Amino acid sequence: MKIGVFICHCGENIGRTVDCPRVAKACAWFPGVAxxxxxxxxxxxPGQNMIKDEIRKHKLDAIVVGSCSPHMHEKTFRKAAxxxxxxxxxxxxxxxxxxxxxxxxxIDAATDKAIELTKMAVEKxxxxxxxxxxxxxxxxxxxxxxxxIAGIQAALDVANAGYEVVLVEKEPSIGGHxxxxxxxxxxxxxxxxxxxxxxxxxxxxxxIKLLSYSEVEKxxxxxxxxxxxxxxxxxxxxxxxxxxxGLCVTKCPVKKKAYNSFEENLAYRPAxxxxxxxxxxxxxxxxxxxxTYYKTGKCQMCVKVxxxxxxxxxxxxxxxxxxxxAIIVATGYKLYSIDRKPEDSMLKGYGEYGYGKYKxxxxxxxxxxxxxxxxxxxxxxxxxxxxKVPKKVVFIQCVGSRDESKGFSYCSKICCMYTAKHAMxxxxxxxxxxxxxxxxxxxxxxxxxxxxVRRAIEEDGVKYVRGRVSKIYEENGKYIVKGEDTIAxxxxxxxxxxxxxxxxxxxxxxxxxxxxxIGIPYDxxxxxxxxxxxxxxxxxxxxGVFLAGACQSPKDIPESVAMASAAAAKALVLFGxxxxxxxxxxxxxxxxxxxxxxxxxxxxxxxxxxxxxxxxRDGVVLKQVAYVNEGLCQGCGTCTATCPxxxxxxxxxxxxxxxxxxxxx
Amino acid sequence: MSENFExxxxxxxxxxxxxxxxxxxxxxxxxxxxxxxxxxxxxSGGIDPVFILKAFERGADGILVSGCHPNDCxxxxxxxxxxxxxxxxxxxxxxxxxxxxxxxxxxVSASEGKKFVDVVTKVTNDIRALGPFKSYxxxxxxxxxxxPETPVNENEVILSGENA
Numbered sequence: 001m002k003i004g005v006f007i008c009h010c011g012e013n014i015g016r017t018v019d020c021p022r023v024a025k026a027c028a029w030f031p032g033v034a035x036x037x038x039x040x041x042x043x044x045x046p047g048q049n050m051i052k053d054e055i056r057k058h059k060l061d062a063i064v065v066g067s068c069s070p071h072m073h074e075k076t077f078r079k080a081a082x083x084x085x086x087x088x089x090x091x092x093x094x095x096x097x098x099x100x101x102x103x104x105x106x107i108d109a110a111t112d113k114a115i116e117l118t119k120m121a122v123e124k125x126x127x128x129x130x131x132x133x134x135x136x137x138x139x140x141x142x143x144x145x146x147x148x149i150a151g152i153q154a155a156l157d158v159a160n161a162g163y164e165v166v167l168v169e170k171e172p173s174i175g176g177h178x179x180x181x182x183x184x185x186x187x188x189x190x191x192x193x194x195x196x197x198x199x200x201x202x203x204x205x206x207x208i209k210l211l212s213y214s215e216v217e218k219x220x221x222x223x224x225x226x227x228x229x230x231x232x233x234x235x236x237x238x239x240x241x242x243x244x245x246g247l248c249v250t251k252c253p254v255k256k257k258a259y260n261s262f263e264e265n266l267a268y269r270p271a272x273x274x275x276x277x278x279x280x281x282x283x284x285x286x287x288x289x290x291x292t293y294y295k296t297g298k299c300q301m302c303v304k305v306x307x308x309x310x311x312x313x314x315x316x317x318x319x320x321x322x323x324x325x326a327i328i329v330a331t332g333y334k335l336y337s338i339d340r341k342p343e344d345s346m347l348k349g350y351g352e353y354g355y356g357k358y359k360x361x362x363x364x365x366x367x368x369x370x371x372x373x374x375x376x377x378x379x380x381x382x383x384x385x386x387x388k389v390p391k392k393v394v395f396i397q398c399v400g401s402r403d404e405s406k407g408f409s410y411c412s413k414i415c416c417m418y419t420a421k422h423a424m425x426x427x428x429x430x431x432x433x434x435x436x437x438x439x440x441x442x443x444x445x446x447x448x449x450x451x452x453v454r455r456a457i458e459e460d461g462v463k464y465v466r467g468r469v470s471k472i473y474e475e476n477g478k479y480i481v482k483g484e485d486t487i488a489x490x491x492x493x494x495x496x497x498x499x500x501x502x503x504x505x506x507x508x509x510x511x512x513x514x515x516x517x518i519g520i521p522y523d524x525x526x527x528x529x530x531x532x533x534x535x536x537x538x539x540x541x542x543x544g545v546f547l548a549g550a551c552q553s554p555k556d557i558p559e560s561v562a563m564a565s566a567a568a569a570k571a572l573v574l575f576g577x578x579x580x581x582x583x584x585x586x587x588x589x590x591x592x593x594x595x596x597x598x599x600x601x602x603x604x605x606x607x608x609x610x611x612x613x614x615x616x617r618d619g620v621v622l623k624q625v626a627y628v629n630e631g632l633c634q635g636c637g638t639c640t641a642t643c644p645x646x647x648x649x650x651x652x653x654x655x656x657x658x659x660x661x662x663x664x665x
Numbered sequence: 666m667s668e669n670f671e672x673x674x675x676x677x678x679x680x681x682x683x684x685x686x687x688x689x690x691x692x693x694x695x696x697x698x699x700x701x702x703x704x705x706x707x708x709s710g711g712i713d714p715v716f717i718l719k720a721f722e723r724g725a726d727g728i729l730v731s732g733c734h735p736n737d738c739x740x741x742x743x744x745x746x747x748x749x750x751x752x753x754x755x756x757x758x759x760x761x762x763x764x765x766x767x768x769x770x771x772x773v774s775a776s777e778g779k780k781f782v783d784v785v786t787k788v789t790n791d792i793r794a795l796g797p798f799k800s801y802x803x804x805x806x807x808x809x810x811x812x813p814e815t816p817v818n819e820n821e822v823i824l825s826g827e828n829a
Contacts, residue, residue, distance in 0.1 A: 653706055
């Protein structure tokens with residue numbers, strides 16, 4: 001067997017700590033190696049051409065490239081090998097960059113390790129089998145999870161390209177957090193005015209199937225071929241009959257038993273409710289937990305007033321199954337926030353701010369609702385406790401964010417901007433009021449963003465104080481805010497009427513559960529991981545699953561929209577061809593060895609192992625053996641480790657190949 | 666135990682979490698000892714205990730097995746199979762007198778570059794403190810004495826490159 005070894009310097013990236021020429025020289029002595037070359041950039045055109053030339057010139061059977069992680073350039077080198085006539089699976093990558101040069105300082109030790117890593121790859125490639133890629137069909141439908149602005153944008157983009165979309169939203173209405181905002185920075189245009197036309201477009205689009213008040217329960221399959229089970233939660237209303245007249249909502253006698261979560265708990269809602277007037281779909285939901293009927297069996301006021309007889313108390317959750325080829329996850333964020341019950345509050349760490357204790361210490365979304373014309377105060381600047389107009393408002397930034405002790409080291413990115421907006425909105429409504437902002441740094445990167453903050457300070461006279469607040473307490477109906485002005489170097493005390501905390505944007509509490517359902521990675525905060533931080537920012541590492549919006553990290557509206565369109569484009573790329581190529585890393589059974597114990601069937605997570613009869617000419621069953629369904633096998637190899645007779649092997653990672661690597665140590 | 670003992674450590678890692686986590690450690694330019702060499706498998710569920718024995722046989726002083734966190738497995742449940750297998754196998758190794766630090770198990774996700782570094786450093790330090798895995802090496806030496814083989818490269822090697 002003739003093997004070619006190609007050691008890449010990756011400019012300085014590998015070459016700085018690994019003596020590449022020494023590696024190439026050492027590799028030349030390994031049995032089977034016919035060519036051993038080092039070069040500045042193997043992935044460059046000249047580098048790839050060199051590989052191709054050497055393969056042809058020396059009639060190489062297999063190649064080993066010592067370069068970056070196989071997750072980076074394995075495909076590149078496989079392609080080069082194919083064009084020179086080698087099977088792509090006779091290419092092995094020795095990870096000399098991520099696993100060697102970048103993580104070690106000592107040149108000698110790193111070079112020795114690089115030689116060993118390359119040797120392991122050389123030994124493995126000797127046992128590699130030529131494999132052919134498997135073709136699978138693509139279901140040209142997309143599932144979008146989350147009906148906020150990111151999900152809406154992604155759904156519209158995919159649908160407008162002519163492909164069907166299933167949009168799943170867990171709340172009764174789509175719209176997400178954007179529908180709660182009063183105005184948006186840096187233009188101060190009305191959030192709902194720009195959002196609601198999009199919501200209606202989604203509802204009326206012939207290619208979009210909207211499943212509101214629904215949650216994804218199960219995801220099976222793989223890129224191009226997912227089967228998704230969705231739980232449609234019982235609304236207790238027949239969606240096909242309801243006209244959205246709202247009579248049941250206005251007549252419902254249960255007025256003050258449940259907080260209105262759309263109003264961020266600043267108001268109550270009836271037992272049968274529509275989250276907000278522009279809700280899409282405009283179909284109410286009956287809240288079982290507070291509705292009198294579910295407690296006493298009586299009332300039924302909604303049944304009496306509904307002319308369409310659409311109330312269905314006995315309605316149960318239903319399961320819907322959808323086949324899709326791509327999944328766009330756009331589940332958004334949650335605000336690190338207070339709860340009406342202090343013991344449930346996430347913000348325990350900010351007891352010194354009286355968050356949850358004082359009614360007038362509120363968070364950013366609550367302020368949005370107070371400022372919103374459709375909010376509980378109908379846009380009048382009134383504080384929650386007594387409805388008085390606050391004359392002095394203190395805004396505190398970085399509550400939770402950039403605070404490692406609270407568990408969130410990251411910057412929430414949007415708070416600097418929305419605090420400037422809040423202070424501005426307040427000043428526009430209360431002309432004689434005073435607005436103070438306590439900040440750590442002002443981060444206003446973005447088009448017209450810095451100008452917007454300057455406008456708040458210079459035109460609207462918002463007073464910015466650089467420093468943290470140590471304590472807030474109530475005294476004579478005022479909230480005494482004690483802080484520090486680090487520029488003036490002196491303590492500051494402000495007797496405020498209302499305090500607004502710019503609390504951190506955090507991942508949805510159920511984000512990790514959903515990640516586990518879909519099978520995508522997430523970071524320690526619960527935000528979903530992108531496949532590559534620079535070059536694949538909208539893809540997850542799981543093929544066919546794309547990310548959009550704040551579920552990946554804190555983002556503002558334009559960024560979420562841009563990411564959603566990018567995710568939609570990625571899904572459309574997938575739909576560009578009728579067949580997908582899949583790596584042939586799947587299990588194969590050696591029928592001669594298989595004893596038919598079927599332990600492999602028990603451990604297979606995809607039920608890909610089937611029973612096959614070995615029959616004689618006369619139809620007599622000689623024995624039963626395991627058989628792997630190529631379409632279902634995902635190639636984890638759990639069966640191979642379980643098999644007592646070692647008769648099932650994972651192509652590309654079989655025992656021979658692993659043993660060869662171990663032997664090379 | 667010599668002062669300059671550099672242990673040979675093999676890590677069997679899954680493609681999706683720990684291998685990617687190790688990539689992240691590299692991308693983040695974190696540093697760890699050179700002793701550990703990674704062998705990539707698709708899933709920790711595919712790690713056969715025989716791999717571990719083979720690695721000891723070939724002179725490994727310590728072994729690390731690492732996969733995705735529980736419930737995070739790319740293949741739904743492979744890591745649970747790995748964990749169960751490890752529970753039994755670890756007991757067996759302990760019974761035969763192998764120090765428990767020789768074989769270690771951990772969960773490292775794709776976003777835990779730092780944790781990968783910590784785990785690898787800890788394993789290296791543990792094994793360095795333990796010293797070489799002499800007992801297994803003795804068996805191995807007897808074995809190789811019986812079947813001596815010197816690998817020879819029969820190809821005529823062409824060497825070229827930047828500084829060749």
